[in-house]
Amino acid sequence: MSAQKTVIKTTGDVQSFSTDKLRKSLRLSGASKKIADKIVKTIESEYIFKTTKDIHKHAFDLLKEKYRPVAARYNLKRAIIQLGPTGYPFEQFVARLLNAKGYWTKTGKIMKGMCVSHEVDVLAKKGDRHFIFECKFHNKLGIKSDVQVALYMKARYDDILARWERLEKDRLKKHLHRAWIVTNTEFTSQARDYAKCAGIRLMSWEYPKNEGLVNLIDETGLHPITAVTSLTKKQKDYLVTHGLLLCNEVEEKKSVLNKAGIYGSKLERVMREAEAIHSLKEKV
Numbered sequence: 001m002s003a004q005k006t007v008i009k010t011t012g013d014v015q016s017f018s019t020d021k022l023r024k025s026l027r028l029s030g031a032s033k034k035i036a037d038k039i040v041k042t043i044e045s046e047y048i049f050k051t052t053k054d055i056h057k058h059a060f061d062l063l064k065e066k067y068r069p070v071a072a073r074y075n076l077k078r079a080i081i082q083l084g085p086t087g088y089p090f091e092q093f094v095a096r097l098l099n100a101k102g103y104w105t106k107t108g109k110i111m112k113g114m115c116v117s118h119e120v121d122v123l124a125k126k127g128d129r130h131f132i133f134e135c136k137f138h139n140k141l142g143i144k145s146d147v148q149v150a151l152y153m154k155a156r157y158d159d160i161l162a163r164w165e166r167l168e169k170d171r172l173k174k175h176l177h178r179a180w181i182v183t184n185t186e187f188t189s190q191a192r193d194y195a196k197c198a199g200i201r202l203m204s205w206e207y208p209k210n211e212g213l214v215n216l217i218d219e220t221g222l223h224p225i226t227a228v229t230s231l232t233k234k235q236k237d238y239l240v241t242h243g244l245l246l247c248n249e250v251e252e253k254k255s256v257l258n259k260a261g262i263y264g265s266k267l268e269r270v271m272r273e274a275e276a277i278h279s280l281k282e283k284v
Contacts, residue, residue: 008051008065010142013053019044024057026063029074043231053141064229069276075143076214077205082182082226082236087137091121092137093224094182096246098124100220114166120156134184145183145189145204152219153181154198160183171233186215212217223247223277230269235260235278247274 005017026036039062043055056075063071068207072079083089095105108142111132122133134153135179157179164176181187181195182203195202203219206212217223225244226236239245244253251269262270 004191007055010051010053010140011144012142022059026070026074027057029063029065029076030070031074035063035070040061063240065186068229072223072229072273072277073186075114075224076217076227077184079224079227080213081139081141082233083224083240083245084137084139086209087115087121089245090137090184091135093245094133097216097220097222098122098133100222101216102126111160112163113156114162115159118156118160132160132176132182133165134179134181136181138183138185139187143181144186144188144189145181145191147194148196149181149183150187150191150195150200150202152178153200154194157200180216182213225249225274227277228270229272230266230273231262235262247278248274250274 006014007017008014019247020060023036023040026039027033028048031039035170039059042062043058046058056074058077060071060075063074080090080093084105086221091107095107097106103124103126105125106123107121108118111118111120120132121135124131124133134149134156136149137181139146157176178199178201180203184205186204187195187202187207192202192207194200198225202208203211203213223246225231225247226240227247228236231239239256242259244250244256250257254267254271257267
């Protein structure tokens with residue numbers, strides 16, 4: 001019997017190499033069963049990989065050769081990281097996702113508490129309910145948001161809520177309803193336990209199950225412009241800095257693409273890929 005193949009995760013943990021997980025991630029990215037099976041077979045036969053990052057890169061390269069929109073979807077987690085290095089674009093991205101779900105949003109809002117004022121990453125409103133969002137952006141995979149993040153958010157939420165309870169008691173039900181923390185990676189188990197106890201909602205890449213950030217992105221169809229594989233890193237940085245965050249914004253913000261030095265056939269290629277990513281179905 002051959003030894004079980006293992007790989008190192010981005011967290012540093014060692015796990016068994018699973019062809020089923022690889023195949024599932026490819027299928028969820030929009031690859032047909034035939035394409036997914038072909039890539040899994042190639043990677044399994046070559047097994048020279050030490051980390052999940054190595055496997056991801058090789059699968060991404062194989063997809064990029066012929067199926068760029070699928071490659072972009074497969075690389076989505078890393079595309080979110082490319083919104084950095086600061087957390088500001090991620091805050092804007094989360095606000096755009098909430099807008100697509102029918103929320104009014106404002107980023108960088110200063111809100112007074114009983115003791116001090118607080119800068120809230122995203123203030124969101126739907127109906128007569130208000131929500132505050134803390135957006136914890138990490139520019140590396142494997143980094144987790146810990147319980148300190150949840151404790152900090154709880155303290156800020158309580159301070160803001162205390163002021164409203166004192167000054168606007170008769171209108172409280174029309175105001176602050178819940179605090180959220182959204183991260184592009186994961187939370188520690190202690191952070192999840194505390195947040196559940198304290199009444200804070202969490203959203204990470206795949207948490208809660210089937211309701212994580214990746215699910216929200218797919219549900220709204222709002223994919224970051226950094227997912228476009230035909231753009232260079234320099235071009236991606238320029239577009240994000242100048243407000244072109246989403247694949248579905250390329251038509252209305254074509255002038256930003258031009259200012260990034262993207263013209264002619266390159267412009268057409270970028271726009272086609274961005275539109276394909278935005279409209280990609282389960283199979284290609």
